Amino acid sequence: MRCPVSLLSCLMVCGLSVGAxxxxxxxxxxxxxxxxxxxxxxxxxxxxxxxxxxxxxxxxxxxxxxxxxxxxxxxxxxxxxxxxxxxxxxxxxxxxxxxxxxxxxxxxxxxxxxxxxxxxxxxxxxxxxxxxxxxxxxxxxxxxxxxxxxxxxxxxxxxxxxxQVEQQAAQARTLIGGMVVAATEPVFTPLAERLGLIMKEQAFQLAIMNDVEPPASAVAAFHDDIEQQRIRMVAYNAQADRPSVQRLIALARQKAIPVLPVQEIMPQGLHWQSWVGQTIEHVIQALGKKQ
CATH class of the missing domain: 3.40.50.1980 (Nitrogenase molybdenum iron protein domain)
Structure with a gap:
């Protein structure tokens, strides 16, 4: 039927509410x-x-x-x-x-x-x-x-x-558990522990996390471990770079030690589970293993 009144009145007459x-x-x-x-x-x-x-x-x-x-x-x-x-x-x-x-x-x-x-x-x-x-x-x-x-x-x-990600990590642990790695900041550390990796350079990481320059002894230890190839991979925070980190990453590449960039903000277009799953895959690849 045709409603001879305003729209609001029509809605009320027809028994409908504005919210509908x-x-x-x-x-x-x-x-x-x-x-x-x-x-x-x-x-x-x-x-x-x-x-x-x-x-x-x-x-x-x-x-x-x-x-x-x-x-x-x-x-x-x-x-x-x-x-x-x-x-x-x-x-x-x-x-x-x-x-x-x-x-x-x-x-x-x-x-x-x-x-x-x-x-x-x-x-x-x-x-x-x-x-x-x-x-x-x-x-x-x-x-x-x-x-x-x-x-x-x-x-x-x-x-x-x-x-499913937990299962993926458990499978990866059987391949890479016990390998010695390092990081410039402890972004990656919780996942590294889950994968059974042995994390070195803790003093350097703590300083970077607290936004202070690492002590000379920590820098020297990190440098020496790379120089002597005592570590299998170096992870670094791609969002918080600084000269002391850049120098270590350059040295790692020079010594053919794989470097793994990690991020604190998830790339767009991914879910948490696909993002972390990809990170696990990248770690396995960097350490020369295949799933």
């Missing part, structure tokens, strides 16, 4: 980094809108300073996801500056026993990733109960994908 023809806004989940944001997206989408702040591998998360746009995102978020462990303190500041009801903040640090000075690169720690996924499913269900079953189903799928 207007897409209801989805809850917003904001992740500090896409490493955790991708896992969140696999669990929360399409029932939540997931936005990651750091998405470019060229960015150094340690030096990042958010602007007003990031502040508005965090202000509007129903859920906030972060690494924690002193890695991204700026997200805590933005969350604390929110007005009104506090947001649910899910940090990887909070699903494990983490102490000051422990490794902050938690996305390579499979136990932490598993616990994070389980916690986030619960938080999504509490923030959006109507889609509780969907969050649970997607969470199971993500945990299955994590399990």
């Amino acid at each position: 023809v207007t897409a209801q806004a989805r809850p917003l989940l904001v992740a500090a980094e896409n490493t955790w944001g991708d896992l969140a997206e696999q669990i929360a989408e399409p029932d939540m809108e997931v936005r990651s702040i750091l998405t470019q591998p060229a960015l150094d998360p340690h030096l990042y300073e958010p602007g007003p746009a990031e502040g508005r995102l965090v202000h509007d978020a129903a859920l906030i996801v972060a690494n924690g462990a002193g890695y991204d303190p700026w997200i805590d500041r933005l969350a604390a500056a929110r007005s009104g009801q506090p947001a649910r903040l899910v940090r990887a640090q909070d699903v494990m026993t983490w102490h000051e000075g422990d490794n902050t690169h938690l996305w390579y720690n499979f136990k932490v990733v598993r616990a994070f996924v389980e916690r986030l499913v619960t938080e999504c269900q509490q923030a959006d109960p109507i889609h509780s079953a969907a969050y649970a189903t997607r969470g199971v799928a993500v945990l299955s994908a994590v399990g």
Whole structure:
């Protein structure tokens, strides 16, 4: 029938509400980094809108300073996801500056026993990733109960994908476990431990992680281990380069020791499981093994 009144009146007369023809806004989940944001997206989408702040591998998360746009995102978020462990303190500041009801903040640090000075690169720690996924499913269900079953189903799928990466790592361990490697920064260390690799140059890594120049003794030890070819591979953080690191990488290449670039921000177009899986494959290849 033809409605002789305005559209709004017509909707009311026909027994419809304005909300029935207007897409209801989805809850917003904001992740500090896409490493955790991708896992969140696999669990929360399409029932939540997931936005990651750091998405470019060229960015150094340690030096990042958010602007007003990031502040508005965090202000509007129903859920906030972060690494924690002193890695991204700026997200805590933005969350604390929110007005009104506090947001649910899910940090990887909070699903494990983490102490000051422990490794902050938690996305390579499979136990932490598993616990994070389980916690986030619960938080999504509490923030959006109507889609509780969907969050649970997607969470199971993500945990299955994590399990596949764990199996891949276990198989790799049988090939490369016990090999001696080094790194310029402890980004790669949690994964190296899972693969059974023996990690050297800890003093050098700790200094770089704390953004100070390594002591001369640590530089000399690293240099000597490369010179004498005591290590099978050198991993380095492709996002936080400095002259002392560049010199060691150049020396490793000169001595035909494979170098492995690793990143803190996940390249776009990948899921966490494919990204970590590819990293494991690259390690195996660098160490001269085949799966």
